[in-house]
Amino acid sequence: SVAAARSSAVKVDWGKIVSSLGLTGATVSSLQAFRKRHEEAKKNAYELQNQPTTVDFAHYRKVLKNQKVVDEIEQHFKSFKPVTYDVSKQLKTIDAFEAKAIEDAKATEGKVNQEIGDLQKTLENIESARPFDQLSVDDVFKARPDLEKKIEEMVKKGRWSVPGYNEKFGSVVLM
Amino acid sequence: MPQLVPFYFTNQIFYGFASLSVIVYLFSIYILPHYLEIYVTRIFITKT
Structure with missing residues (x-):
């Protein structure tokens, strides 16, 4: 192997x-x-x-x-045996690591693909969006359904004015 | 001037209140909420 x-x-x-x-x-x-x-x-x-x-x-x-020295060294040389390493454990670890890495990579790929799809959708939304001055109340409600509830609440409490509106868009009150 | 003739007073009071209640009802259910919606969405879609 x-x-x-x-x-x-x-x-x-x-x-x-x-x-x-x-x-x-x-x-x-x-x-x-x-x-x-x-x-x-x-x-x-x-x-x-x-x-x-x-x-x-x-x-x-x-x-x-x-x-004598030569004899001694020769004997040492002949008796020398290289240390053998058992690498099967390490190889097994590497295999496990590789499997994990591939799994992670696949998960990442799925995530990235999903993100790309989301971004594509967002891009389409942006491209097909109308400018603000052409938006209708219904469009805004479709995007933010909670606004409708908030307005209902305001109507129930009899609050007919929006704070800060006159400062932004000018008051239409004549008297 | 018929509104100053006492014979028509009851009629005027009746139809005065009737039309006032109709107007209050219409405003509170349809017209004022409609303007409130416009105001809120205008505030909502603008930033500065």
Whole structure:
């Protein structure tokens, strides 16, 4: 599965991700940071793989007088065993993280689509709206049904005037 | 002038009150609320 993961990682076309998804801002910068991390890890792995892992002990036996040191080092070298890491747990975590990320992304997509629909509706409303001076009382009531109730209340209380109206629109009282 | 002739006083008082009540009713139910609606919506749709 490591080899499969590596081959799939090699296939990632970073430029295409940014351009095709139309990413901007923090998403792009974090993606770039992740890409840098990926490149560095790849470079590290490559360098470590290219380092020599064999020692020519016969050559050192010829060159050095102290054969004991060479023997000791050879023994150490032969008995050295690289530490093995069990990465299956980490891979499992990554898989779980990926599933969660995909789920989140899908939820976000749904939300964004819904928002786009709402905005589209709002835009249509704005575009088809009449100017204020062509609005009728019924239009305003349709938009704000609570106004009608408020007016009923005012009528019941016998309040026939609106505070601030004369200051705004001028008084029509003659005497 | 018939309004000063006592014979017509009852008639005048009756129809005076009758038309006054009709006018009060019409104003309170139809005309004044209609203007109140216009005033409130005007205040509502303007900002400054």
